[in-house]
Amino acid sequence: MNDVRFMIDGKECLGKPGQTIVEAAKANGVYIPVLCHFEGLKPVGSCRICTVRVGGRFMAACTQPLIEGMAVENTAPDLEDMRKSLIEMLFVEGNHLCPSCEKSGNCELQALAYRYQVLAPRFPYLWPRRDIDASAPLLMLDGNRCIQCLRCVRACRAKDGRKVFAAVDRSRRVKIEVDKKLAAHLSEDQARRAMDICPVGAILRKETGFAVPIGRRKYDAVPIGSDVEKGTGR
Ligand code: FES
Numbered sequence: 001m002n003d004v005r006f007m008i009d010g011k012e013c014l015g016k017p018g019q020t021i022v023e024a025a026k027a028n029g030v031y032i033p034v035l036c037h038f039e040g041l042k043p044v045g046s047c048r049i050c051t052v053r054v055g056g057r058f059m060a061a062c063t064q065p066l067i068e069g070m071a072v073e074n075t076a077p078d079l080e081d082m083r084k085s086l087i088e089m090l091f092v093e094g095n096h097l098c099p100s101c102e103k104s105g106n107c108e109l110q111a112l113a114y115r116y117q118v119l120a121p122r123f124p125y126l127w128p129r130r131d132i133d134a135s136a137p138l139l140m141l142d143g144n145r146c147i148q149c150l151r152c153v154r155a156c157r158a159k160d161g162r163k164v165f166a167a168v169d170r171s172r173r174v175k176i177e178v179d180k181k182l183a184a185h186l187s188e189d190q191a192r193r194a195m196d197i198c199p200v201g202a203i204l205r206k207e208t209g210f211a212v213p214i215g216r217r218k219y220d221a222v223p224i225g226s227d228v229e230k231g232t233g234r
Pocket of ligand 1: 051
């Protein structure tokens with residue numbers, strides 16, 4: 001099949017039929033921020049951090065397939081400010097205490113906050129009361145930091161295919177719960193994958209922490225997005 005020609009912020013790019021804007025942008029060395037999206041998982045378009053504009057219309061770049069000739073706006077000031085405001089909203093609607101979090105330096109939300117130079121959010125903090133479920137032998141689920149991206153729901157399954165995590169309730173009350181019976185039998189690898197798939201510090205491996213000191217972690221070394229922009233992204 002022929003390549004798909006498209007443009008991002010005036011840069012001429014080539015993509016593959018069936019690719020989403022996020023995938024094709026990355027293949028062309030253009031970074032579009034994502035949070036709920038994770039390579040290999042079916043995109044759900046829930047966080048909207050990846051919003052771009054095409055023909056005057058806003059769309060989620062992680063779910064929108066490429067169309068021949070499309071001209072994508074990715075870094076217009078209003079788009080970037082909207083992304084920054086979304087990041088700020090995520091910070092105020094949860095309880096994110098970065099300095100004491102095991103995910104600090106590996107956290108995608110924190111890394112995006114640095115990228116967008118978030119200082120004091122423009123919204124009031126809500127300080128919600130959220131549950132912590134530490135009943136699983138290897139994992140701890142901390143609702144205070146959960147951003148409801150559903151990556152864990154989509155990615156983590158038991159050997160028989162059943163989902164280890166599930167979203168319960170709706171709208172503002174939505175929260176992630178872990179299936180206690182399945183979680184009781186997670187292997188070390190499954191527990192590690194669950195922690196790694198979480199973009200924030202909502203799912204943490206128990207009994208171990210701070211093996212790599214803060215300051216020497218992934219986004220301490222390479223700011224988020226810069227590897228894609230340099231064409232070396234994973
Ligand atoms: Fe596209 Fe979340 S990354 S909507």
